[in-house]
Every structure is written in C-alpha cells, then in structure tokens.
Amino acid sequence: MPENCAGNWEAEYMASPSDAIVDCEAVSHWSLADSLLTRHRRFLIMRFCERPPTYDQRRARISLMFPALLGLTATAAAIAAGYQSMAPTGQWFGNTFTGSPLGSKQIALTYDDGPNDPHTLKLLDVLAKHDVRATFFMIGRYVQQRPDIARAVAQAGHVIGNHTHTHPLLIFKSVAETRAELLQCRSALQDAIGQHSNLFRPPFGGRRPATLRIAREIGLQPVMWNVTGYDWNAPPAATIERKVERQMSGGDVILLHDGSHRALGADRAQTVIATENLIRRYKDEGWKFVTVEEMQAVSPTPSLSR
Numbered sequence: 001m002p003e004n005c006a007g008n009w010e011a012e013y014m015a016s017p018s019d020a021i022v023d024c025e026a027v028s029h030w031s032l033a034d035s036l037l038t039r040h041r042r043f044l045i046m047r048f049c050e051r052p053p054t055y056d057q058r059r060a061r062i063s064l065m066f067p068a069l070l071g072l073t074a075t076a077a078a079i080a081a082g083y084q085s086m087a088p089t090g091q092w093f094g095n096t097f098t099g100s101p102l103g104s105k106q107i108a109l110t111y112d113d114g115p116n117d118p119h120t121l122k123l124l125d126v127l128a129k130h131d132v133r134a135t136f137f138m139i140g141r142y143v144q145q146r147p148d149i150a151r152a153v154a155q156a157g158h159v160i161g162n163h164t165h166t167h168p169l170l171i172f173k174s175v176a177e178t179r180a181e182l183l184q185c186r187s188a189l190q191d192a193i194g195q196h197s198n199l200f201r202p203p204f205g206g207r208r209p210a211t212l213r214i215a216r217e218i219g220l221q222p223v224m225w226n227v228t229g230y231d232w233n234a235p236p237a238a239t240i241e242r243k244v245e246r247q248m249s250g251g252d253v254i255l256l257h258d259g260s261h262r263a264l265g266a267d268r269a270q271t272v273i274a275t276e277n278l279i280r281r282y283k284d285e286g287w288k289f290v291t292v293e294e295m296q297a298v299s300p301t302p303s304l305s306r
C-alpha cells in the first residue's frame with residue numbers, strides 16, 4: 001500500500017467520516033460530495049489510496065504534454081493561416097476589396113491571366129455588344145508579348161489591373177521578388193497602355209501580410225473576389241454560369257479568366273459564352289454591371305461589410 005495510504009482507511013472512515021474525507025482530499029484531487037463518498041465508499045477509498053503524483057512527476061507530465069499542446073495549437077494556427085493566405089474573402093493578412101455590401105444590385109466582372117489571343121478580343125466583342133465595362137488583371141509578360149490586345153482592352157474603356165509579371169504564388173516569394181513582380185508588370189502595362197488603374201490581384205489569390213504591404217507601398221490596391229466561375233479548366237459554359245449563379249449575393253466581384261497563366265492561347269470560348277449569358281440574365285433582372293473602380297467609388301471599404 002502506498003505510504004500516504006498506510007493504515008486502515010475503511011476503519012478510519014467508519015470512525016470519523018469527515019476526517020477521512022479531509023485526508024482523502026489531501027492525497028488526491030477529490031473534492032467530492034459526501035453522498036458520493038458514502039455510496040461508493042469502498043471504491044473511492046481504493047482510488048484515494050493510489051499514490052498521488054509528486055510535484056516532480058506532475059511537472060514531468062506537464063512538460064511532456066506541453067509540446068503536444070503547443071504542436072496542436074501551432075498546427076491549427078498554420079491551417080487557419082494557410083486558409084487565410086488563399087481564401088478570396090479572408091482579411092487576416094490585410095484588407096482586400098471583395099465586393100460591395102451584401103444585397104447591392106451591382107456586379108463587377110473580372111478577368112484574369114490575359115491578354116490572350118483570340119479570346120480576350122472575342123470577350124471584348126461580347127462586352128461591347130451589351131455595353132458592359134469589366135476589369136482585367138493582366139500578366140506582365142503576356143502584355144509584353146501582346147501589347148496590341150492590352151491596348152484594345154484599354155481603348156474599349158475597361159479597367160486594367162496588375163496580376164504580376166510571371167504569375168507566381170507570392171506566398172513563397174521574398175519581399176524583393178514580390179516587389180520586382182509587381183513593378184515589372186506595372187512597367188509592361190505602362191509601356192503598352194500608359195496610365196492604368198492601381199488595382200492588383202495576387203495570382204491564385206495567394207498572399208501573406210508582406211505581399212499586401214509591398215503592394216500598398218508601391219501604390220497598389222489589392223482586389224480579390226467573392227464569386228468564382230471555376231473556369232480554369234474550361235468547363236462547359238452552362239457549368240460556369242451555374243457556379244456563378246449559386247454564389248451571387250449582390251455587390252459581387254466575379255472571378256473569370258480570359259487567359260491562362262500556363263501559356264498564351266488558352267481556349268476561353270466557354271467563358272466568353274458564359275459571360276454573354278450571365279450579362280443577359282442579370283441585366284434582365286435589373287442588375288448593373290460596373291468595373292471594380294466604379295464599385296469602389298460607391299463603397300470603398302466594402303470587405304468590412306460583407
């Protein structure tokens with residue numbers, strides 16, 4: 001029998017139950033009601049007589065548990081941070097524009113990864129036909145290859161933003177590399193179309209706090225989205241439309257693609273068809289298509305109200 005349980009506990013308990021309870025509490029963590037102790041006396045006395053851990057043992061247990069708890073906390077934090085670094089509407093790493101307040105009747109169509117031949121030009125035809133202005137986030141190296149398409153987009157009255165020079169995942173880029181990506185794209189746009197918007201969209205939506213800080217330092221404003229057409233792999237137009245329609249909540253910034261970061265010449269015919277159908281449908285329902293700049297003019301920090 002452990003030393004601190006020496007003696008006949010049952011006899012002690014029977015002789016003086018209240019003292020026994022006090023003793024039991026002294027050797028263990030029990031601060032139980034008398035009734036419980038009375039009902040399960042034998043069992044409890046046996047349990048109480050287990051040697052309580054010494055101070056050193058308790059410390060050793062805690063020191064073993066601590067790294068595990070720390071590990072769990074760190075894992076949870078890493079998962080949450082990873083999610084926030086890619087989540088279109090996440091705001092942990094700094095404010096980004098994701099749309100107007102819920103319920104507004106505005107829609108901003110946005111197209112990434114152009115300019116692209118021939119689908120950017122086909123898209124321009126559709127947008128012109130319906131008198132809709134959109135926002136294009138262009139890749140600098142494509143702008144250098146097809147400045148004529150970038151100029152056609154600008155001349156049609158659309159807003160053009162920065163989508164980096166080579167479309168890297170900026171989470172893994174150094175401060176210097178990130179800055180170079182943004183400045184190179186800006187200079188490609190400057191050469192092709194001159195003055196353009198200060199809007200910037202990180203490739204894949206990937207960012208970390210430094211990404212947004214660098215963008216702001218050089219005068220760029222991060223723009224994300226709250227609705228995506230999932231058109232990367234060119235699904236049928238009806239699929240793109242259905243996905244968009246399911247996410248619409250009013251005041252939406254819709255992510256679509258007129259190009260692909262993998263190569264020039266990507267087939268975006270289905271996105272062009274989906275665009276026309278979405279414009280028809282939402283115009284009929286009284287929605288207004290605007291550029292991101294126009295949407296921001298109404299609600300400059302809307303991400304806080306979504």
Ligand SMILES: [Zn+2]
Binds near residue numbers: 112203
């Ligand atoms: Zn992109």
